[in-house]
Amino acid sequence: METTQQQRSADQRRRELLEAADRVVLRDGPQASMNAIAAEAGITKPILYRHFGDKGGLYRALAKRHTDALLRALQVAVDADVDRRERVAGTLDTYLAAIEARPQVYRFLMHPAEDSQPSEAGFDVGRHSAPLLRRLGEELGKVIADRVDLGPGGDLVGLVWGHGIVGMMHAAGDWWLGERPCSRAELVASLTDLLCGRLFEAEDRDGGPGF
Amino acid sequence: METTQQQRSADQRRRELLEAADRVVLRDGPQASMNAIAAEAGITKPILYRHFGDKGGLYRALAKRHTDALLRALQVAVDADVDRRERVAGTLDTYLAAIEARPQVYRFLMHPAEDSQPSEAGFDVGRHSAPLLRRLGEELGKVIADRVDLGPGGDLVGLVWGHGIVGMMHAAGDWWLGERPCSRAELVASLTDLLCGRLFEAEDRDGGPGF
DNA sequence: ACGTGCATGTTACCTGCGGTAACAGAAGTC
């Protein structure tokens, strides 16, 4: 066949387009229009559609790059050779540092422009809140089930915890990024304490039901 | 003045419109169009806009009803007169029962059609992931800080935990609702265990670094 | 009784989006 020339130039073009899209999303947020992206890349819409199918395709391709980068960073943190508390804190800090450094990217990843078609209008509740979180939860769940002895049904419990912890990290990070009520280190410490079970070690206050 | 007649009928009309919108959102999901809502209500678009300003206004009004209802239910659960573990489990279960009973409503609340204007294209990272979660986190944070003795800076820690726990509940619930990997009771038990600190009580498994 | 407000309702339109069809050149291949 020997279409390698064309293949390579096509791939290269694709990368260029993705970088242009990246710049626009970084500037305009997740609701960046296809027109804007095409303009930034110096071309017109139909080319984008030839390369990526539809907006969802472009956004998926764009998201994959950042997602993979973040996943690699977290993988390193989760494999660090320190004690468990330190490792949990390090993982949280890695995530928070990432979203702090590039809030626009983070925002884009969490809000992939709700592509989902109407489907059967009933039970596809999932997937609207970013595939990234799902992937993170799944991965973390596997890691936990692998490394912590949770008895029978441990795989399932690991998954629950994985998704739960990722959600905790995400929600707290989102709130923190908006309000900046404390330093990153303090946030990490508080969240780590929570996962350590300090909620159930702390004493109730005077009257009334403790939480 | 004596415009009470008109006032009352206006308020009543508003309620009727909200109920129509509710039906449509329940049927078509969060991307229900203004045209569809107007049609369901038996009128045309401009009336909706006169009552609610813009789509964001309608959705905010619509969300407030469900949000308030859910908040009341959670308030009851969080004030229950049982021990702490039972109370945590009950609160989680209340939330999960709600989203299980009406997934469409839940989905709508979490995805209020990204109204946010472009603003200054920079630092308004918050608010994209549903005001409901923020409100829940804030309320729970206050409750925790009120009832648990967390030492100096406890208010802030309470807020961090509030948002974190709500995020955990949300993410785990979202995942669970999509995959249905276990019963609600099992999910509640696992999450409660996590908040109890079982992650740090469990033993490491054989080789490699424990999580 | 009758005009005057005012809220309610309509039709018809604007803008901008995602997405597509149809056409116009340039380059490699036989």
Add this chain to the structure above:
DNA sequence: GACTTCTGTTACCGCAGGTAACATGCACGT
């Protein structure tokens, strides 16, 4: 040199959110 293929364009469709301008009904002050 004809043929295909890739790249790029202009021009358009359908549908969304949102608005202007015009009609209608009902309570009022005199």
